[in-house]
Amino acid sequence: MRQNQYIKFLFLLLFLSAIISCTQEEGIGGSGKIQGVVVEKYYNHDFSVFQYEAPASDQDVFIQFGDNNVVDDDIETSHTGNFEFNYLWPGNYRIFYYSDDTSLQTLEDIAMVHDVKLGKSETYTLDTLYTYKALDWDDGTSKIKGRVILINYKNSSTPDNLVIKDITPAQEQEIYLTYNNEDFYCERIRTQGDGTFVFSNLLIGKYTIFVYSEDVETGDSDDVVIEVEVEISHPGQTIKIEDDIIIKKI
Numbered sequence: 080m081r082q083n084q085y086i087k088f089l090f091l092l093l094f095l096s097a098i099i100s101c102t103q104e105e106g107i108g109g110s111g112k113i114q115g116v117v118v119e120k121y122y123n124h125d126f127s128v129f130q131y132e133a134p135a136s137d138q139d140v141f142i143q144f145g146d147n148n149v150v151d152d153d154i155e156t157s158h159t160g161n162f163e164f165n166y167l168w169p170g171n172y173r174i175f176y177y178s179d180d181t182s183l184q185t186l187e188d189i190a191m192v193h194d195v196k197l198g199k200s201e202t203y204t205l206d207t208l209y210t211y212k213a214l215d216w217d218d219g220t221s222k223i224k225g226r227v228i229l230i231n232y233k234n235s236s237t238p239d240n241l242v243i244k245d246i247t248p249a250q251e252q253e254i255y256l257t258y259n260n261e262d263f264y265c266e267r268i269r270t271q272g273d274g275t276f277v278f279s280n281l282l283i284g285k286y287t288i289f290v291y292s293e294d295v296e297t298g299d300s301d302d303v304v305i306e307v308e309v310e311i312s313h314p315g316q317t318i319k320i321e322d323d324i325i326i327k328k329i
Contacts, residue, residue, distance in 0.1 A: 105144040105170030106151070111197045113142070113172060114163040115205035117156050121212050126181045128259065128284045130219070131314055134160030135210050143173040169199045178210040216258045216265050219282035221311045225320030226274045227252050227290060232329045238298045248274025249290075249326055257287045264289075274323075285310045292326035 103109070119135040122128060138156040142164050143149070156162045164172075172195045177188040191210060197203050227249035233242045248270070255264040256278050270276045278288075286309045291302040305326060309318055 103168045109168035110200045111167040112165045113203045116160045117208045119210050140176045179213050181211050217280040220314045221281040221316040222279050223318050224277040226323050227270050228323045230327045254290045259284050293328050295327045
C-alpha cells in the first residue's frame with residue numbers, strides 16, 4: 080500500500096514539474112545561453128570614409144526577458160568583443176547595445192536591437208554584431224609632411240621684369256589643411272625654421288594642403304592659393320610631399 084502511495088507521489092511530482100517547465104517564463108534558471116561577438120567599425124565624422132574595425136571591448140550588452148520593457152541583465156564584452164548570457168529558460172529574448180547614429184539624424188547613441196527565440200537547452204550564437212563610431216579628423220595615426228620654399232624678388236621687380244633676390248626656406252609660413260574637400264580648413268600650422276611642416280594624427284581620406292603667395296606674375300594685390308592634394312589610404316601612413324611648395328614675394 081505504501082509502495083503504491085510512493086509511486087503516486089512520484090508521478091505527482093513529475094506531473095507538477097512538467098507543468099512548471101511548460102509554463103516557465105523567460106529568465107534565469109534554465110540551461111540555455113545566448114552568445115555573440117561585437118565588432119566596432121570606425122568612420123570619419125560624417126561616416127563617408129571607413130577607417131578600420133576592431134573588437135568592441137568593454138561594450139555594454141543588455142538583455143530583456145520576454146515582453147519586459149526594462150533591462151533584466153547586462154554584461155560587458157571581453158577584450159575580443161565576446162559576450163554570453165547563461166542559464167536561460169526557453170522563450171523570447173531581446174539583445175541590444177548602443178552605437179553612434181550613422182544616419183546623422185541624432186547626436187545621441189541609438190540602440191542596436193536583435194530579437195532571439197531560444198529553444199530548450201539551446202546555445203544561440205548571434206551573427207557578428209556591429210557598432211559604429213565617428214572619429215574626428217585628428218583621431219587617426221597618419222602624417223603628411225613637406226617643405227615650403229620662398230622665392231624673394233627684388234623690390235624693383237615688376238611682372239614684366241622679375242629679378243630673384245634669394246631663395247630660402249619659408250620660415251613661420253602659415254599653412255592650412257582641409258579634409259575631404261570641405262569648405263573650411265581643419266588645421267592651420269606654421270612651418271619650421273627650415274621650411275618643413277608636419278600634419279599629424281590624420282584619418283584615412285583626401286586632404287588639401289594650401290598656402291598663400293603673392294601674385295608676382297600679375298602684380299595683383301590679392302594673394303593666390305597654392306594647393307597640393309594628398310590621399311591617405313591606410314592607418315599609420317606617412318606621406319612626404321616630394322616637390323617643395325613654392326611661394327613668391329616681392
